Amino acid sequence: MRKLSIQDLDLSEQRVFLRVDFNVPIKDGQVTDATRIEAALPTIRYAVERHAKVILASHLGRPKGQRRPELSLAPVAEKLSALLGQSVLFMPDCVGDDVKAAVHALNGGEVALLENLRFHPGEEKNDETFSRQLAALAGLYGNDAFATAHRAHASTVGITRFVRQAAAGLLMQRELEYLSRALNPDHPYVLILGGAKVSDKIPVIQNLLTLADTILIGGAMAYTFLKARGQDVGASLVEDDQLDLARRLLAEAQERGVDLELPVDHVIARLEDEAGSAQVVTGDIPAGFAGVDIGPRTVDRYRSRILSARLVVWNGPMGIFERPPFDHGTVAIARAVADCPGTTIIGGGDSVAAVRQAGVADRLTHVSTGGGATLEFLAGVELPGVAALTDKG
Numbered sequence: 001m002r003k004l005s006i007q008d009l010d011l012s013e014q015r016v017f018l019r020v021d022f023n024v025p026i027k028d029g030q031v032t033d034a035t036r037i038e039a040a041l042p043t044i045r046y047a048v049e050r051h052a053k054v055i056l057a058s059h060l061g062r063p064k065g066q067r068r069p070e071l072s073l074a075p076v077a078e079k080l081s082a083l084l085g086q087s088v089l090f091m092p093d094c095v096g097d098d099v100k101a102a103v104h105a106l107n108g109g110e111v112a113l114l115e116n117l118r119f120h121p122g123e124e125k126n127d128e129t130f131s132r133q134l135a136a137l138a139g140l141y142g143n144d145a146f147a148t149a150h151r152a153h154a155s156t157v158g159i160t161r162f163v164r165q166a167a168a169g170l171l172m173q174r175e176l177e178y179l180s181r182a183l184n185p186d187h188p189y190v191l192i193l194g195g196a197k198v199s200d201k202i203p204v205i206q207n208l209l210t211l212a213d214t215i216l217i218g219g220a221m222a223y224t225f226l227k228a229r230g231q232d233v234g235a236s237l238v239e240d241d242q243l244d245l246a247r248r249l250l251a252e253a254q255e256r257g258v259d260l261e262l263p264v265d266h267v268i269a270r271l272e273d274e275a276g277s278a279q280v281v282t283g284d285i286p287a288g289f290a291g292v293d294i295g296p297r298t299v300d301r302y303r304s305r306i307l308s309a310r311l312v313v314w315n316g317p318m319g320i321f322e323r324p325p326f327d328h329g330t331v332a333i334a335r336a337v338a339d340c341p342g343t344t345i346i347g348g349g350d351s352v353a354a355v356r357q358a359g360v361a362d363r364l365t366h367v368s369t370g371g372g373a374t375l376e377f378l379a380g381v382e383l384p385g386v387a388a389l390t391d392k393g
């Protein structure tokens with residue numbers, strides 16, 4: 001990587017500001033899913049073991065620049081302390097004289113967590129004064145919050161101008177290393193795209209159309225492509241304003257010799273009686289019915305392509321997987337990806353939830369922690385939070 005890594009920094013007895021992603025679900029003052037906290041532990045432990053004075057910072061939810069007690073990171077400090085097996089000093093704010101004094105009093109190996117960055121409007125505005133206030137807490141900076149690297153905020157971009165060195169944390173490095181393979185791929189390269197909207201994934205398709213050998217499309221976005229090809233899609237979710245673009249993408253795939261596959265059969269249901277009316281159809285979808293999942297023949301076709309890939313990248317579910325039995329297609333694709341002997345990379349919140357639901361997350365090469373950041377990376381956009389890190393000398 002051309003950017004400094006936390007492993008390049010001399011951390012001993014130094015204050016390091018670590019931007020992490022602790023944007024976790026909290027209910028009744030308890031963290032209900034600690035996955036994101038766990039993902040940052042290797043970097044935190046690395047810094048603690050090297051006797052750094054560790055200052056952790058994150059956003060939580062969307063307080064829009066206001067102090068909102070229900071979006072306090074205090075429950076996270078408690079959870080982190082239990083996971084780390086050492087006490088975590090929780091700061092009631094993220095800037096100001098009191099916080100500065102408290103973090104300056106830290107000893108090597110101690111850990112502090114700042115209050116929600118987004119309680120201050122300067123965070124999302126990437127405000128210079130706020131960035132300088134954050135930078136006043138530490139001379140060194142590490143960013144492990146890959147999921148927010150597509151946002152130019154004070155804690156991801158602004159602060160980096162006012163610290164001595166800004167480096168990627170271990171999780172950030174891992175994300176960049178694996179996701180880079182999607183842009184410098186081994187072949188055959190199979191890209192699987194699903195989810196609700198074509199419009200969200202267009203930049204990804206455009207960027208990867210030159211690299212992928214096969215693109216397998218599922219989820220609601222398949223219906224926009226099928227309609228663009230002249231097929232009846234009944235009451236399925238379609239983005240009519242994307243039909244022209246879908247036609248162009250289909251034509252471009254053909255010109256480039258990319259095997260762009262659309263579902264050949266569908267699980268369909270009447271919207272007013274989803275489960276009761278569910279059935280499988282091949283080809284056209286009758287009026288009044290919506291496609292809610294890919295059908296079994298599609299699963300077989302997609303599975304055989306996935307199994308012979310050397311690289312699989314997957315973003316977006318194949319159907320309304322949150323509502324079983326419409327999760328069958330997504331679960332079957334998750335299993336196929338897990339069975340693929342090549343490199344397998346999953347990105348995006350819903351696909352990650354789906355591979356967990358299928359119980360195969362630990363059989364994949366890389367499960368990305370990013371949603372929007374992963375999509376932007378795959379679209380070939382330079383992430384501001386990565387660009388802002390110090391170049392390797």
Ligand code: AMP
Pocket residue numbers: 194195196197200218219220221237291292293315316317318319320321322348350
């Ligand atoms: P995205 O955020 O674009 O990855 O979309 C994920 C959402 O797409 C999930 O909530 C799915 O329920 C939804 N989805 C997938 N397939 C369909 C479908 N055939 N019809 C309606 N929604 C779908």
